[in-house]
Amino acid sequence: MVAEKIIADNRNGINITIILLLAVLLYFPHLGKTPIYILDEAKNAQCAREMMQRGDWIVPTFNQELRTDKPPFHYFFMILAYKIFGVNEFAARFFSAIFGIGTLLVTYFFSRKFLGEMKAFFIVLVLLSSLHFTLEMHLSVPDPYLIFLISTGLFSVFTFLQTAEKKYVWLFYSCIGFGILCKGPVAIVVPGLIVLFYLILEKELSLKKLLQLQPFIGLAIVLLLALPWYYAVYKATDGAWVKGFLFEHNINRFMSAKEGHGGFFLLTAIFIFAGFLPFSVFIVQTVKHVKAFWQNPFIKFSALVSVVFLLFFTVSNTKLPNYPMPAYPFYAVLFGSFLHSWTSREYSGSMKMPFIILFILMLAIPVAIYFVLKNEPPISLLANLSVYFIIFPIGAFLGFYFYQKGNLRESVYAVSGSFMLMAFVFFGWIYPVVYDQNPVNKSLALLNENKPLVAYKIYNPGYNFYLNKPVKLFDDTAQLKAFTKIHPDYILISRESLNPELQSIGAKTVFKGKDIFETPVTIIMQHKL
Known part of the structure; x- marks a missing residue:
C-alpha cells in the first residue's frame, strides 16, 4: 500500500509538472506581443487604467464616460497588474493567463478526485489542445475569470453533494459571489439551474436536501462578496450603472441580438464544436461513452452542465463564442474521459x-x-x-498513423501536440x-499629442489605450463643425462610410485603413487648408 501511494504521488507530481509547463509555455511567452486592438480588449484595458488613474475602485468608465458593460472583478486584477508591470499589453492580459492556469489545475484536481490520475490528465490535455480556450487566456476580457469561478463553483457543489464536506459548499457560494462581481446574474442563474436539475435527475430534490446546501448562509456569503460594490456603484451613479448593466447588458442581451451578435439556432453548438477541435471529431463516440458510464455521478454531472450551457445560450438571442466557455472544463471531462477509455482499450469501436x-x-x-x-x-x-x-x-x-499501428496513446499525444505547437x-x-x-497601429504616428482629438459617431477604442487621452465624441455634425471652427488644429477619427456626413466640416482625409476582418474602414481627417 505504501509503495502504491508513493507511485501514485510521483505520477501526480509528474502530471502537474507537465500541465504547468505546457500551460506556461502556451499562455505567457507571447502574452504582450499582440496589440490591444479588439474592441472589448481595448475598452476593458482602458477602463481599468482610468479607474486606476482616478484612484476609483467603484465607478467603471471608458473615455471618461460611465461604462455599464461589466462589473469590476477583472478591472481590479488589471489594476493590480498595471501597478506591478506598468500599463501595457502584457499587464492587461496577465491575470487572464493566471486564471486560465487556475482553471486547468482546478479541473485536474477535481477530475482526479472522482476519475483518477490518468483520466484527469487526459481531461486537461483536451483543454490545453483547444485553441479557443488558449485564445481566451490571451485576452484582456472578463471571461477567463468567469470560466475559473463558475467551473470551480460547480466542481465544488458537486463535491459537496457527494461528500457532505462543508468547505466545498462554502467555496461554491464564494465563487458565485465573485462571479456576480465578475459578470453579473449569469453567475448565479446558470449554476442555480444546474444544481436544481441535478437534484431532479438524481431524484433527490426535497426541502431537506435543499437545506443541506445551507442556502441562507450561502446567500449571506454571496451578498457579502457582491452587494457592497453594487450598492456603492448604485449610490455613486444614482442608479445609472445598475440600470444600464441589468437591462441593457443582461435582459436585453438575452432577449434580443445585441451589436449584431445574433445567429441561427445551432450557432452555439457550432461554436462549441469548433472550440473543442481536434477532439470534437469524436463527438459520437463520446456520447456513447457518456451513456455507457451514465451511472458515474461525475460524468452525469459534467454532461448535465454541458447540456444546460448549450441550451441556455442556444435560446439566448445574442450569441458569442465565449458565452458557453464556463462549461468548457465539463466538456473536457467528457472528451478526456472517453479518450482515456479508448487508449486503455475499454472502447473497441473503429476510430x-x-x-x-x-x-x-x-x-x-x-x-x-x-x-x-x-x-x-x-x-x-x-x-x-x-x-x-x-x-x-x-x-x-x-x-x-499511430492509430493504425495500435499505439493509441501516442495517437492522442500526436494530435494534441500538434494543436499546442500550432498555438505556440x-x-x-x-x-x-x-x-x-491594424489601422490604430498604422495611424498612431499621425496623431499629434498636443492637438485636440475628436471622433464622429464611432471609432476604435484602441486609440484611447495607446494615446492615454480621451477622445471627444460627436454624434451631430453641427456640433462637430462648431468645435472645429474653434479648434482648427483638430484631428478627427471616423469611418469612411460616414464621409458624406462629414463633407460640411471642410476636412481632408490623411489616413485610411480597413479594420482587420471587419467591413468598416477607419479614416483620420484634418483641417483642409
Whole structure:
C-alpha cells in the first residue's frame, strides 16, 4: 500500500509538472506581443487604467464616460497588474493567463478526485489542445475569470453533494459571489439551474436536501462578496450603472441580438464544436461513452452542465463564442474521459472515420486561411503565413498513423501536440504580425499629442489605450463643425462610410485603413487648408 501511494504521488507530481509547463509555455511567452486592438480588449484595458488613474475602485468608465458593460472583478486584477508591470499589453492580459492556469489545475484536481490520475490528465490535455480556450487566456476580457469561478463553483457543489464536506459548499457560494462581481446574474442563474436539475435527475430534490446546501448562509456569503460594490456603484451613479448593466447588458442581451451578435439556432453548438477541435471529431463516440458510464455521478454531472450551457445560450438571442466557455472544463471531462477509455482499450469501436474527418478538416484549414488572408486587403501580403498551419494536417496524419499501428496513446499525444505547437506558433508570430497591421497601429504616428482629438459617431477604442487621452465624441455634425471652427488644429477619427456626413466640416482625409476582418474602414481627417 505504501509503495502504491508513493507511485501514485510521483505520477501526480509528474502530471502537474507537465500541465504547468505546457500551460506556461502556451499562455505567457507571447502574452504582450499582440496589440490591444479588439474592441472589448481595448475598452476593458482602458477602463481599468482610468479607474486606476482616478484612484476609483467603484465607478467603471471608458473615455471618461460611465461604462455599464461589466462589473469590476477583472478591472481590479488589471489594476493590480498595471501597478506591478506598468500599463501595457502584457499587464492587461496577465491575470487572464493566471486564471486560465487556475482553471486547468482546478479541473485536474477535481477530475482526479472522482476519475483518477490518468483520466484527469487526459481531461486537461483536451483543454490545453483547444485553441479557443488558449485564445481566451490571451485576452484582456472578463471571461477567463468567469470560466475559473463558475467551473470551480460547480466542481465544488458537486463535491459537496457527494461528500457532505462543508468547505466545498462554502467555496461554491464564494465563487458565485465573485462571479456576480465578475459578470453579473449569469453567475448565479446558470449554476442555480444546474444544481436544481441535478437534484431532479438524481431524484433527490426535497426541502431537506435543499437545506443541506445551507442556502441562507450561502446567500449571506454571496451578498457579502457582491452587494457592497453594487450598492456603492448604485449610490455613486444614482442608479445609472445598475440600470444600464441589468437591462441593457443582461435582459436585453438575452432577449434580443445585441451589436449584431445574433445567429441561427445551432450557432452555439457550432461554436462549441469548433472550440473543442481536434477532439470534437469524436463527438459520437463520446456520447456513447457518456451513456455507457451514465451511472458515474461525475460524468452525469459534467454532461448535465454541458447540456444546460448549450441550451441556455442556444435560446439566448445574442450569441458569442465565449458565452458557453464556463462549461468548457465539463466538456473536457467528457472528451478526456472517453479518450482515456479508448487508449486503455475499454472502447473497441473503429476510430477510422473520425480520423479521416479530422484529417480533411485540418487539410482544409491552411487552404481556407490562405484565401481569407489573401482577400483581406490590409494583410493580403501575409497570405503565405498560412503555410504554418500545415502543422494541423501533419498532426492529424501522425495521429492516424499511430492509430493504425495500435499505439493509441501516442495517437492522442500526436494530435494534441500538434494543436499546442500550432498555438505556440500562432500566438508567437502569426497573430501579432497580422494584428500589427491594424489601422490604430498604422495611424498612431499621425496623431499629434498636443492637438485636440475628436471622433464622429464611432471609432476604435484602441486609440484611447495607446494615446492615454480621451477622445471627444460627436454624434451631430453641427456640433462637430462648431468645435472645429474653434479648434482648427483638430484631428478627427471616423469611418469612411460616414464621409458624406462629414463633407460640411471642410476636412481632408490623411489616413485610411480597413479594420482587420471587419467591413468598416477607419479614416483620420484634418483641417483642409
